[in-house]
Amino acid sequence: MTASQTELQRIVAALQNSGLTVESVEDGALIQQGETRVALFAERDHQGGVIVRLHLDLDLYVEEDSLPDILMGINLLNQGLDYGALNLDPVESDDEDEEDEPATFAVLGRAVLWLPDLGPGELERLREHLGRFEAEITEAVERTLHGSKGMSA
Template sequence: MTANRVELQRIMASLQSSGLTVEAVEDGALIQHGESRVALFAENDPQGGVIVRLHLDLELYVEEDSLPDILMGMNLMNQGLDYGALNLDPVEPEEVDPDEEAPLLFAVLGRSVLWLRDLSAGELERLTEHLRRFEAEVTGAVESTLHGPKGISA
């Protein structure tokens, strides 16, 4: 069940007024924050309030044979994240050649969920702050791991 379109419009307007670039997409919004683009989806909580889901595509891809090392590294990074978590999503191959077996590929995504009691100014401000911290925390953790002294290899 998706949130009422009016509620999503209120969330988008609030984010725009806080200085973020917001674009409507099919069933949610795309928020531009610096170099990052965070997808936002909202749905009504049957018990009241609104559940907001944030997805950050990090444009990192992992092949199946690297999964054990990557999963261990992601688990360690997730322990230090307060506003989100790193997840793997399988990537559908664009072109499938029936004669060749393509390796399974996974995208590394940042994800976060926030429950808003209502769409009051205070709750919308909390969402804006959560969004900023989520994006900064996830990209910072990945960048420091990739470019740090020990780095990870995928």
């Protein structure tokens, strides 16, 4: 590793060397985990170490009028998660005529991990966290969507 490599480049190289399928994109990387793709972003922490942010797009969308029930359900789901959380992000509309339409929100899995350094032990911890994050979020959502009660609280 050269000193000029960024934190993200070092993380991408380490994950690729560990056997994961990783593709660099604009300001982050996409990691193929089975059927899903986790976006990874890294930045140097001004107090030392590296902050790694993970995003998992679940391809689930919620209309504004369903928010109260969905928020309660997401809150309940988040209480059982150890490696991430479900969040709602507003979806930007490209159509200017849809101003009167209800807002739509995407359901995303998110996690943040602080690494004190990019040594082998910390990179292995990141790899483990990444796998657990993806599995936990996916399992929680699938269990809810396919369970007997659906996503209502």
